[in-house]
Amino acid sequence: MIPITRPFLPPRAEFEALLDEVWERRWLTNNGPLVHRLETALGASIGAPHLRCVSSGTMALQLAVRALALDGEVVTTPFSYVATTSALVWEGCTPVFADIEANTLTIDPASVDAAITPRTSAIVATHVFGSPCDVDALEAIGRARGLPVVYDAAQAFGTTVGGRSVLTFGDVSTCSFHATKVFHTIEGGAVISPDEQIVEAVERLRNFGHVGYTTFDGLGINAKVSEVHAAMGLCVLTHLDRLLARRREIADRYRAGLAGLVDEGRVRPQHHRSGATVNHAYVPYLFEDHARREKVHAALVAHDVHPRRYFSPGLNELDYVKPVALEVADDVAARVLCLPTYHDLTDAEVERVVAVVVGAHRR
Ligand SMILES: *Cc1c(COP(=O)(O)O)cnc(C)c1O
Numbered sequence: 001m002i003p004i005t006r007p008f009l010p011p012r013a014e015f016e017a018l019l020d021e022v023w024e025r026r027w028l029t030n031n032g033p034l035v036h037r038l039e040t041a042l043g044a045s046i047g048a049p050h051l052r053c054v055s056s057g058t059m060a061l062q063l064a065v066r067a068l069a070l071d072g073e074v075v076t077t078p079f080s081y082v083a084t085t086s087a088l089v090w091e092g093c094t095p096v097f098a099d100i101e102a103n104t105l106t107i108d109p110a111s112v113d114a115a116i117t118p119r120t121s122a123i124v125a126t127h128v129f130g131s132p133c134d135v136d137a138l139e140a141i142g143r144a145r146g147l148p149v150v151y152d153a154a155q156a157f158g159t160t161v162g163g164r165s166v167l168t169f170g171d172v173s174t175c176s177f178h179a180t181k182v183f184h185t186i187e188g189g190a191v192i193s194p195d196e197q198i199v200e201a202v203e204r205l206r207n208f209g210h211v212g213y214t215t216f217d218g219l220g221i222n223a224k225v226s227e228v229h230a231a232m233g234l235c236v237l238t239h240l241d242r243l244l245a246r247r248r249e250i251a252d253r254y255r256a257g258l259a260g261l262v263d264e265g266r267v268r269p270q271h272h273r274s275g276a277t278v279n280h281a282y283v284p285y286l287f288e289d290h291a292r293r294e295k296v297h298a299a300l301v302a303h304d305v306h307p308r309r310y311f312s313p314g315l316n317e318l319d320y321v322k323p324v325a326l327e328v329a330d331d332v333a334a335r336v337l338c339l340p341t342y343h344d345l346t347d348a349e350v351e352r353v354v355a356v357v358v359g360a361h362r363r
Contacts, residue, residue, distance in 0.1 A: 002305040002349055006342040007179040008243060010235035018231035027227060031207070034230035041237055042190065046157075046165035050199040051192045053185075053230070054206050057154040057176020059223040060189035061087035061124075064172045067191070067201040068148050072119040077107040078316040078329045080126035083176075084152045085315040088124065096120070097316045099326045103271035105129065105284070105336075108328070109137035116141075122148045127156035127166055129310075129338070130182070130281035131272045135161060135169045148172070153192075157183040158244045158279035166276075167192050177233060182247065182281050183240055185233035188225055246343045247280035250350055254283050254339060257354030266292075266361055282310065283339045285357075290334040292361070297337055299360040305353050310338045 018034065027033065035053055043051045054060050061083060065074075074088050078097040088095045098111035107125045123142055125133045133151065142149040151169060153159075154176035159166040167173045172195075177188035191202045204211060209220030236243075261267040268286040272278050287293040293309070300307050312333040316324050339353055 002340050002345070002353065003342075004306055004308045004338060004340050005180050006344065007184060008236060008239065008343050010232075010239060014235045014238070015231060018234060019228070022227045022231065029224055029226040031224070032227040032230070034227045034234065035225050038185070038225075038230040038233045038237075039190075041234060045237065045240070046167045046192070048165065048168045048192045050194065050196050051190055052199045052202045052206065053177075053188060053190050053225045053233075054202065054223040055189070055225060056187055056223075057152075057174060057178060057181075057189035058083040058087055059206070059221075060154075060174035060176070060191045061150075061152060062091050063202045063205045063221075063223060064150055064174050064191055064198075065091040065093060066205055067198045068122060068150070068172065070121040070148075072121045073117060074122050074124050075112050075115045075120055076124040077126050077128070078314040078326055079105055079107075079311055079332060080128055080152060080315060081154065081311065082315060082318070083154070084124065084126050085318060085321060089320055093121070095315070095321055097321075097324055097326060097329070100128075100329045100332065101134075102328050102332070104131055104134075104273060105270055105332060106131060106133040107138070109134050109141055112138065113141050113145075116145055116147070120145070120147060122150055124150045124152060126152040126154070127159060129270060129284050130156045130159050130279040131270055132156070132159060132161050132166045132169075132276045132278070134273065135166070139170065142171070150174070154178075154189070155181065155281045156279065157181060158240065158281075160277045161273070162275045168194070171195065172198055182243060182279050183233070184236055185225070185229040188229050188233065243343050244279055247341060250341050250345055251280040251283055253347060253350045254354065257351065258285065258357065261358060261361055267357075280341065283341045284310065284336055285339065286332060286335045287337065288335070293335050293337055296357055296360045299356050300353065303352070303356050305340060305356060307340060308338050309336065312336060
């Protein structure tokens with residue numbers, strides 16, 4: 001069977017060497033030395049001085065909302081994982097959906113601008129499938145309208161724009177280190193900001209609001225990271241270059257295999273912005289219509305290949321948001337399919353997937 005993804009596990013000896021340290025210290029959580037080591041290593045890897053690890057990508061978003069004191073409406077994308085919207089609603093904000101760009105599948109800056117009202121407190125955009133948003137346009141809108149720009153960069157670890165990690169853009173970026181992401185700590189996430197005060201607020205928020213043993217600065221929650229999770233992150237990080245290189249090869253192989261269908265105009269890959277180097281966290285393709293997407297999906301499942309209809313239905317159809325029709329996003333959600341990709345997917349397996357996708361267009 002070929003799943004949509006498989007988590008990367010480092011050689012066990014590497015993990016155990018760090019566990020030996022944990023056993024020796026008996027320091028298991030509460031801002032331990034491995035968490036510090038991981039934060040330093042991640043900061044160096046992405047070139048961001050201000051970063052704090054938290055317990056998940058969802059908590060990273062929720063703490064970003066808290067740290068920025070967002071309320072009222074937040075203009076956001078309908079084409080993302082559910083957590084982009086649920087985090088806003090959980091924190092008492094009202095998501096207002098802007099449409100997406102047909103080629104990059106990221107939020108459309110013109111639609112963002114049109115969705116802003118006097119009640120808007122921020123823009124929350126997703127670098128969907130690891131492909132960057134139009135950061136220049138979004139940040140220009142943020143400046144012009146006096147609104148912070150938050151990026152849900154959960155899928156974008158390893159992506160760069162103009163040679164800079166995409167995680168360093170915006171007023172705040174959040175990342176997920178869930179087991180299915182390119183870089184992971186099993187469960188985990190991070191908040192990154194050019195503003196040191198924001199990440200210091202996150203440090204208090206993730207630890208019940210503690211500023212001393214008996215003193216608190218405001219409301220907090222438990223979003224801490226354990227030493228064991230940090231150990232996994234430190235191990236995975238040393239393999240990052242190889243993981244990214246293999247994902248690129250797989251994406252290129254799919255592209256070559258599906259080039260005929262692309263030339264015929266029957267399938268379309270996600271377009272990446274110029275100046276971007278993407279992490280190929282996902283391999284999305286758009287099919288000519290909903291029926292064809294369903295047919296390709298069924299053919300793959302019949303061959304024990306398990307793609308995913310990320311992200312379908314759109315977040316604008318969740319039962320806890322105000323429903324709204326969006327021309328591009330609704331069309332994309334009906335036609336998109338993500339093909340399997342992971343570090344140990346073999347060339348032969350990619351060819352098998354390609355053969356089924358092509359075959360489903362020839363009948
Ligand atoms: C994975 C993901 C999240 C949630 O991250 P968790 O670590 O699973 O909580 C949020 N947004 C996007 C776009 C994601 O892909």
